[in-house]
Amino acid sequence: MAPGLSASPSVMVMLLSLLDLAAAGKLLVVPVDGSHWLSMREVVDMLQQKGHEVVVVAPEVSLHIKPSKNFVMKMYSVPYTKEEMEKDFKLFLHTSFEEGSFIERFLKVYEVMKKLGNMSAVSCDHLLQNKELIRYLEESNFDAVFTDPVVPCGVILAEHLSLPSVYFLRGIPCGLDFEATQCPNPPSYVPRAFSQLTDRMTFLQRVKNLLFDTQNLFLCDFAFDPFSKLASEFLQREVTVLDLLRKGSVWLFRLDFVLDYPRPLMPNIIPIGGVNCAHKELPQVDNILFLICAVMDFFIQEG
Template sequence: MKMAGMQMLLYLFCLGSVQAGKLLVIPVDGSHWTGMKPLVEELGRRGNQVVVVIPEESLSMGPSEHTTTLTYPVPYTKAQLQELVLPYMDDFLSIDTSIDVGGLLFSFITVEILKTFTVRNAESLLYNKELMKTLKDWDFDAILTDPFEPLGAIVGEFFNISSIYMQVNHPCGAHFLASQCPSPVSYIPHRYSQYSNRMSFFRRTVNMVRALLQPLACRRLFSHADEIASRFLQRETSMLEIMSHAAIWFLRFDFAFEFPRPVMPNMVMIGGFSVPKPKPLPQVSF
């Protein structure tokens, strides 16, 4: 892990720190932002200077407490997001793609729709020269982003600041590919396969084939993003290369609900961190 990333974490998460940090936050819409928002607001409440950058049109994002919110125009409306993205995402998360060929095709269509919106969103901010200059002049210590969309990772690379990724799950497993995390396919089922860790020989074979195809899926998913990143950073690069530079990964998984698997030293599971604190049980007398 980069030393700058370690120092930034100390600035952000130590109670009573007299030296606050400057944090840029580029979130992702929907449940991704719902899970990140409590952390962002808490960091602002503790005295850190937190700047959240969001598109003018979104499903769930807006101003948050103890932070500065900046917006940028995008070439789509909230109605278009509700009409095109929400129905596909609901079905995508519930469909079994392990046995249904139609499900695989549906997943492909969903990824293409998501790719269209994420690319438009990325170009809208990256080529907003006035806003990008404002962010550059802010001289942030680090960026907190969700790599489900490529925008935050590209901005962090451009500003050359420590990138802190907060990841729920990536459609092509980019978090494990980018970090070169070991993944023994005989024991770890693919997330969308709905297999258990006790697979038959046939299912192990299918799981291995899916694992071999995973880098191709990432290449397809990031095809436009790789081009945008290379053009904007003025060098040949890819999203997997950029994401491999992460200072730390906060994985919103709960180890109790995951199959045992090796993770890299800069990966931390934080499942359940956004759950409200439980209230004390009432005293009952018999």
């Protein structure tokens, strides 16, 4: 089990020591809208304050991604309106907190996520087909890509630009994060989504937890097949999202073992619990932000 942040002060000191050694570089940020961006934005602002040049690529229609003096904003057009986007997000939030049986909740969430997934795929397609913007990215000599891989458009760009990538995420549907990082994922220990189980289960609960894995067969198909097709067409070779995710250099997981059940982690996974949507006035959060910036400094310098 990877130790939490408070259990590894030596790692913190080592990473923070890189702050003074790293030279300012150029960072490409490909965010995901909503709470994903609200969590990432403070890190992006901090990187700019440390002297890095930050370029954020985002669609013209978004809920929270707005231009800022702290970064260069490159926008591209999409064929949907903000009203349509808000409607689908509100439906998703309402459906996620509805009560009912697993089957009822799963089918409702499936339909809403399918709509949001299609919207994300359409947005990514318009980005990859924007030849002027892609040419700008190719000529900009970035040092690294900072992205949330739950929508793997930034992952595709990192492969196209041959850049190291740092992932900033809460998790990926259907357990693709476990598979991409080769993390142990035993159903006797790691509770599945929607199962309402804990990390301590009876035999029958373990059987139930195993059965919940069947949902992944459906989730992965509709969530990531469109991106695999986009990536194969854009990169001009057959590739899957899983293939691309495996190339991530560092995974910054917004896990907090006060709220999340412990899970086995690999060495390139760093838990950064506390960085969620807004800055909290807690010393540990400041330490986590410095840790994230130290990691980003390292990869910008090495890139």
